[in-house]
Each structure stands twice: as structure tokens, then as C-alpha cells.
Amino acid sequence: MARKAAIIGGGVIGGGWAARFLLNGWDVAVLDPDPESERKIHAVLDNARRSLPALSDLPIPEEGRLTFASSIEDAVQDADYIQESVPERLEFKRDVLARIQAVAPNVPVGSSTSGFRPSQLQEGAINPGAVFVAHPFNPVYLLPLVEIVTSPANEPELVNRVQETLRDVGMYPLHIRKEIDAHIADRLLEAVWREALWLVRDGIATTAEIDDAIRMAFGLRWAQMGLFETYRIAGGEAGMRHFLAQFGPALKWPWTRLTEVPDFDDALVDLIAGQSDRQSGHHSIRELERIRDSNLVGILRALKDRNWGAGKVLRDHDERRRSGVLDAMVGDLDQPLVMARMQVLPGWIDYNSHMTESRYLFAASETTDAFLRFIGADMDYVAGGHSYYTVETHIMHLGEGKLGDRLTGSLQVLHADEKRLHVFIRISRGEDVLATLEQMLLHVDMKAGRSCPAAAAILDRLMPIAQAHASLPRPEGVGRHVGQRSG
Ligand SMILES: NC(=O)C1=CN([C@@H]2O[C@H](COP(=O)(O)OP(=O)(O)OC[C@H]3O[C@@H](n4cnc5c(N)ncnc54)[C@H](O)[C@@H]3O)[C@@H](O)[C@H]2O)C=CC1
Ligand SMILES: C[N+](C)(C)CC(=O)CC(=O)[O-]
Numbered sequence: 001m002a003r004k005a006a007i008i009g010g011g012v013i014g015g016g017w018a019a020r021f022l023l024n025g026w027d028v029a030v031l032d033p034d035p036e037s038e039r040k041i042h043a044v045l046d047n048a049r050r051s052l053p054a055l056s057d058l059p060i061p062e063e064g065r066l067t068f069a070s071s072i073e074d075a076v077q078d079a080d081y082i083q084e085s086v087p088e089r090l091e092f093k094r095d096v097l098a099r100i101q102a103v104a105p106n107v108p109v110g111s112s113t114s115g116f117r118p119s120q121l122q123e124g125a126i127n128p129g130a131v132f133v134a135h136p137f138n139p140v141y142l143l144p145l146v147e148i149v150t151s152p153a154n155e156p157e158l159v160n161r162v163q164e165t166l167r168d169v170g171m172y173p174l175h176i177r178k179e180i181d182a183h184i185a186d187r188l189l190e191a192v193w194r195e196a197l198w199l200v201r202d203g204i205a206t207t208a209e210i211d212d213a214i215r216m217a218f219g220l221r222w223a224q225m226g227l228f229e230t231y232r233i234a235g236g237e238a239g240m241r242h243f244l245a246q247f248g249p250a251l252k253w254p255w256t257r258l259t260e261v262p263d264f265d266d267a268l269v270d271l272i273a274g275q276s277d278r279q280s281g282h283h284s285i286r287e288l289e290r291i292r293d294s295n296l297v298g299i300l301r302a303l304k305d306r307n308w309g310a311g312k313v314l315r316d317h318d319e320r321r322r323s324g325v326l327d328a329m330v331g332d333l334d335q336p337l338v339m340a341r342m343q344v345l346p347g348w349i350d351y352n353s354h355m356t357e358s359r360y361l362f363a364a365s366e367t368t369d370a371f372l373r374f375i376g377a378d379m380d381y382v383a384g385g386h387s388y389y390t391v392e393t394h395i396m397h398l399g400e401g402k403l404g405d406r407l408t409g410s411l412q413v414l415h416a417d418e419k420r421l422h423v424f425i426r427i428s429r430g431e432d433v434l435a436t437l438e439q440m441l442l443h444v445d446m447k448a449g450r451s452c453p454a455a456a457a458i459l460d461r462l463m464p465i466a467q468a469h470a471s472l473p474r475p476e477g478v479g480r481h482v483g484q485r486s487g
Helices: 012-022 037-055 072-076 090-103 118-122 156-168 185-201 207-225 228-234 236-247 266-280 285-305 310-329 357-374 379-383 456-470
Strands: 004-008 027-031 066-068 081-084 109-111 131-135 145-149 172-175 337-343 386-397 406-416 420-429 432-445
Touching: 004 012, 004 072, 004 090, 012 027, 012 037, 012 081, 027 072, 037 066, 037 285, 072 090, 081 090, 090 109, 090 118, 118 131, 131 156, 145 156, 156 172, 156 310, 185 207, 185 266, 207 228, 207 266, 207 285, 228 236, 285 310, 337 357, 357 386, 357 406, 357 420, 357 432, 379 386, 406 456
Parallel strands: 004 027, 004 081, 027 066, 081 109, 109 131, 145 172
Antiparallel strands: 131 145, 337 406, 386 432, 406 420, 420 432
């Protein structure tokens, strides 16, 4: 049975939480008194459905059930997890938490608060131990970080359980060592934000120029290495010590106005809002969200290819899901085995507006790799020095994949012996086969650089499948060479 999350407050952040849980297969109940809330949540969900599935080549779980509750009691009933995302006012949040705990005192309830400490939220609570801060980042359905801030009232067992829950929906819980106003990330962001306001107010730069200064340079560095690793490199071969010796004294000069706050008078608000309108007003907010989301997907996928930073979180999430997905997909062993489910992503489309040829080979690799893991030739096996290498592939293109198409990769074993694995892969959209790939793989001793028999445990899994597939009709196209007439 699907687990249930109750989302209390369905604005910018509550909507993002709802999408994160729903697209990871949880049922979600949203409570928000705003009469427009349902429309807004659906708009956020539409954007999330375009972007989140593109982070992985595994199929996303079946979407959970979304309901709109009419009361807190209704929303939190049977909930496994509760997330509060109401406006940032302490008394208001305390009141909402008290109403939640009057009906669900023992369910973990995370607060999205950007600045309050958990002990402030826990004051006067019915069960302070179940209340903690789970501070996410916009868009919650794409960005993995969630700052977990706790107080001594929170038992380690609950904190571990909450982190597990959030990992399950693809997030990266960072447990902050000590509670502090505004946690970690918002302290850093506020420093930049405050300085930027001065630069605009003093006429040094426009909002667009400040954004360029960030996105053309250090924003890119921060996205993949953060601050300290970046500065270590900036110290040259001598590293961080040299960097500190060179730039540490400059902190005293001082370049910034960090402790001062500009007056938010009408003149400053008009200046910033006016410049922002000129910079970005030709896009609606939902359009800007879509631009942001597809850029984020591109960056995250690049990091995922490198197994680095936020990309490593995506990979780990795939690994956690992979075995469950495979078990649910494979089906009868005496039929071609559905080993991969994929979606045609924007980066797979070429100048002919269809799925580019190299991606068919990629789709086949995903299929074969899943099969190899299925028979036990997984990463541990490879780490032991043995693997399968592809020595020949023949691709036939039979149809056109289009952006967003959901594809399956199925695999039929044509022949297997202790060294050779000869397979036939179909890349299909529903019943339509878009491409077939015939491949020969050889089992190799990677250190020696030559073929050798596979381990007995691998053959024990492989050979029964090969025998079962031997009675399947031989697929049309097996053994074809380029230029051969069909029929
Ligand atoms: N906007 C952002 O970038 C981020 C905000 N946060 C935090 O998330 C929380 C919510 O912020 P946003 O979503 O930006 O605000 P928002 O104004 O977009 O959403 C707040 C929602 O709460 C609803 N609400 C008001 N009274 C309620 C009640 N009694 N019960 C249920 N819902 C109620 C409102 O109708 C509104 O839809 C705040 O604590 C904020 O600090 C955290 C991370 C980022
Ligand atoms: C502006 N903000 C303080 C609400 C921002 C956050 O809390 C996190 C984010 O998404 O930047």
C-alpha cells in the first residue's frame, strides 16, 4: 500500500513537496485554505511531471493519489509523514503544529521554515520530539538538499527514520550539527542577497548584471564543487593554505557591507522590481519555472554522468530503486525479458526532431546492463576483475522515437555458452518496435585482457534463461548484414 504524506500549506514550497512525494509513489493530502490552491498545485505538478522523470532512465513509480483536504484532521489522518509549509510566522506555525499534533501527536512533522530553530517551533508543542525542521530548496521536486535541524528533544531513532523517508523520495538530508537561526544555506544566501541589494541600491549594477556575474562564473563552480573545494584549487598547487595566505587578509579591508541592511523603502522596492520586470517580465513565472527546470535537469544529468555532487545522489537513488523496479518488470523467464524502461529526453533529440541514432545503442546498453546485473554480473562482479564486453552490434531502425516517448528495452538470449552471450534487443514504444539490436558479448578477464569462462554462479542464472529462450521463434533480422534485402 502506498504511504501517505500530509502537506500542510500548499504554496510555492508545499506544492513542490506534494510533487516530490506524489512522483515518488506516495499518496498526498494537501491542506491549504487558499481557494486557488488546487489550481496552483496542478500547475506545479505539470512542471514537475515534465522534469523529474527526465532525471532517471528508470521508470518512475506509479504516481500516488492526490487529495485536497478540508481540515487538518482530514489531511493528517493515516499519514506516515507530515510537512508543514505555512507562512514564515512563528506564532502561526506553532498554532498549526498544535492543531496537527492534537490529532497526530506521534507522526513525524517536518517544518519547511527557512529561519526558525526547531526548539522555537517545539515550544508548547504536545509532542516536541516529533517536530523538527526539514528545510528544502525550490524547486523541491528537483533539488535534493533538505536541511534537517533537530534539538535535544528529537530522539535519534526518529531522526534516522525521517532521513530514510526523505532519501526514499530522492532527497539528500543534511543533518545540521547544531540548531541555529536560518540553518546553513540561507545564511550563505542571505549574505549574497544583502550584498546584491546594496549593489543595486548604490547604482553599481542592475539586477540583470548581478545575475550575469553569478551565472557566467561562480554559480557554475558552486553547482559542482561548492565553496571550499573551489577555493582549494584557487590556491594553486599549494592549495588551501596558499589561498588563505593570499586572500585571508583581504577580508579585513573590507570589500562588503554584510552587516548593514538597506532600507526597504518604496524607492528601493521600485528600483529592484522595475529592473527585474525589464530583465524577465516577458516570461510568465510558470515559463521561468520551466526554463529553470530544464536547465537544472541538464546540469543534474551531467553531474550524474560523472557521479559527482548532486549527480551522485541521483545515482544512489536509482540504485536503491533498481532492484525493486527490475523484479516488478522482468516477467516470465521463457519470454523476452523487459529489462529497461526509458523516456526519450530532450538531449536525445537530433536536428531531424527525432531520437538520435546513438541513443538506440544507449537504450540497448541500458537493457543489456540490466540483464547482466540480473544474472549476477553486477558491479561487485566487475570489481572482482571480470565482466562482459560487447564485441559486435547490428542496429536496425524501424521507427522514430519522439520527445517524451516511453520506451521499453527487452532482451532475448539467442545463444549462450561459458564465454559467449548472443542477444537480441527490441527497443519498443508500446507495441511498436522502433529498433532492434543484435549483440555479441564476450566474458572477459579484465586484468589479463582476454576472454575466459564466466563464474559458475553467473552461468547458473544465465543458462536456464538461454534454454527457455531457445524455443522462442528466431527474431526476424537475426544475422542480417548491411545492404541485405529483406524478405
Ligand atoms: N519560497 C521559498 O523559496 C522557500 C520557502 N521556504 C519556507 O516554506 C514555508 C512556506 O513558504 P512559501 O511556500 O514560499 O509560501 P507561500 O506563501 O507560497 O505558501 C504558503 C501557503 O500557506 C497557506 N496557508 C496559510 N494559512 C494556512 C493554514 N492555516 N493552513 C494551511 N495552509 C495555510 C497559504 O494559503 C499559502 O498557499 C515558509 O516557512 C518558508 O520560509 C523554504 C524554502 C524555500
Ligand atoms: C528566500 N528563502 C530564504 C525563502 C530561500 C530558502 O529558504 C531556500 C531556497 O530555496 O533558496
